[in-house]
Amino acid sequence: MTAFPRLLVVTAVAPEAAAVLRGVSAALPHAEPVPATLPGYELQRCGPVDVLAAGVGPAAAAAGAATALALAGYDLVVSSGIAGGFAPLAPLGCAVVADEIVAADLGAETPEGFATVTELGFGRVRHATRHHQLVTARLRDAGLVTATGPVLTVSTVTGSTARTTELTERHPGVVAEAMEGFGVAEAAAAHGTAVLELRTVSNAVGPRDRAAWRIGEAFTALTQAFAALPYADLR
Template sequence: MAPPRLLVVTAVAPEAAAVVRGICTALPQVGPVETALPGGWTVQRCGPVDVLAAGVGPAAAAAGTATALALDPGGYSLVVSAGIAGGFAPLAPLGCAVVAEAIIAADLGADTPDGFATVTELGFGRVRHDTSHHELVTARLREAGVPTATGPILTVSTVTGSAARATELAARHPGAVAEAMEGFGVAEAAAGYGTAVLELRTVSNAVGPRDRAAWRIGEAFAVLERAFAVLPYGELG
């Protein structure tokens, strides 16, 4: 039986490169082989795993993911939104991996006199996708010695830059482990094709006031590579 095929979607090329290095460690006999997609995207194929850097933000992520899925409908068993992220302290410290139990569009809605209202509460949309395989992936990462937190991962269009907004998001989404900018777009595209979705990231900075001196982007890329080197690819169907 052929192994399940996965589509991994990152925002930018350095994230994709870390993912590809990890996959090539796990599956040293494969790729990567580059294939051009319509719209200017490029997929790197590593055996049963395709890696796509779709762009920053939920709209670019959704467009790139949908393009890849449209060219191979039914061909993928799982779509993974991957990259680095801001972590909510103390649940997700710098350098750990985060695996989404749910992917939530945290700022899709409206400000009201009574506070923020999601589009679901307003009656015309959804803001949450539950994920597949998060328990399996979390267990495998921890078995491999990768510090891993699991919980909701928030998708935002504006990255948090203040303690007040970090506190507000944590209060509205108890147990949230991280925020990033692409997961919900990837999940929306996957849902349109009936494909399961997961989000896996590594923490480069804390959600809150922007302190670039405290960011650990290189460490986060190293952990991202390590995470994709130990995933149970044959079980992600």
């Protein structure tokens, strides 16, 4: 019998968690979501995978992930959900796998432009991820359009062409932005646990056009991505 590693998947909201759980249930025979105890949070356990909807933003994500990590041991923590994709690398409906998780707005404005806390000398703004190559290959083998590159964590979602240009210039190869990854990564690092960020694209980063968003399609792709993951190898 295969001994599966234990995974903690952290989303922002319950619909994202539900999409993840549908994929996990499809991938792992006899795995059905059941509630598990986690003070202050609703945690669902599906076989070796715990799924937590921790709230929106890096602080909520860090608090939820740290609470779960303090009470249980995990082999991998995954920040997941839907995201904005940077065209043309990450079109609507595609999966994005972070090769690094970057806090895009953690720093200071200076006369010379934005400076990260790392450049200012008192902190970090990026985390390397584990298994991004393996996961990318498996998702592509399953027929999912998949992009790999930096995924940005922002506290304010991008809503203008100027901001989009600024981010793509500061972060070459960036594929997506979301609001929780760096918080999850900070919690994982504090507990010595590997981290990954896996999302699906619901909208293009840039001027806000709600009519063009494809949230339902992104949830479907999120389920498909978690149905295709190589769980036994995610150690």
